[in-house]
Amino acid sequence: MPDAPSARWSELDRPPLDPVALQAALVRDSRLWRSLEVAEEVGSTNAVLAARATDDAPEGAVLVAEHQSAGRGRLDRTWVSPPRAGMTVSVLLRPDVPAARRAWLPLLTGVALAEAVGEVSGVRTSLKWPNDLLAADGLKLAGILAEATGDAVVVGTGLNVTTRREELPPTGTSLAVVLGAPVDRGTLLLAYLRGLERRYLAWTAALGDPVASGLAGDYLAWSSTVGADVTVTLPDGADLAGTATAVDWDGRLVLQTAAGTVELASGDVQHVRTRPPGA
DSSP states (O other), rough: OOOTTGGGGGTTSSOOHHHHHHHHHHHHHHHHEEEEESSSSSSHHHHHHHHHHTOOTTTTEEESEEESSSSEOOGGOOOOOTTSEEEEEEEEOOSSSSSGGGGHHHHHHHHHHHHHHHHHHOOOOOTTTTEEEETTTOOOOOOOOEEEEEEEEEEEEESSSSGGGGGSSSTBOOOOHHSSOOOOOHHHHHHHHHHHHHHHHHHHTTTTTTTTHHHHHHHHHHHHSSSSSEEEEOTTOOHHHHHHHHOOTOEEEEEETTEEEEESSOEEEEEEEEEOOOO
């Protein structure tokens, strides 16, 4: 007999989030966050907040999904996580920075996520340009998707927390798989959002300047792409090989190829040779 509809929610290593406690803890002393909502199930947290953004919803809304049934990644890829196994969260921001600097927002988000994961779980991670958080073995822990809607940007993050190995694609992993133990999603969520707030306020106060805000240096410290030999699949399907040498002021990846230097605003990066640790 099939399980009852509530059976999928009963796993002890996947307890539900407490929206009242999280809202109180996050919003109480925040200069950015206005609300935190936890939905039992939505199609896409990014899509929900993007719709609200067109209705002039203010900056600072946070939407978390216990289960996201139609999540999207870059290049319109689908992203699905078992109920209560991940940290699936989108935020609504209205950054008052030059348009070209907005490309730094997903990179900023990646730094905040990497810091939170390290702080809460101790798991060693790195950032693959432009939007992936990787475990030490190169497998993907999380993805980030930033989508502009007028003057608003909705930034979604999907992190595998207690996802089991058999629930993951061959290229993916989770904090529980790496650690061999569960991680509290609520603690992780608050650490991430507080770190994101701190970095976002510093970045917008510097009018999006990645150097003056300290973001550029911190991003490079977390990056496993800069300094690596890579192959980048471009939006038109073409492949470009070279060495990633930098991320420029507009968040573009600077690639040294046989034909010269190229700045890439988007692309799917494959690490051919990652820079040595500490290099």
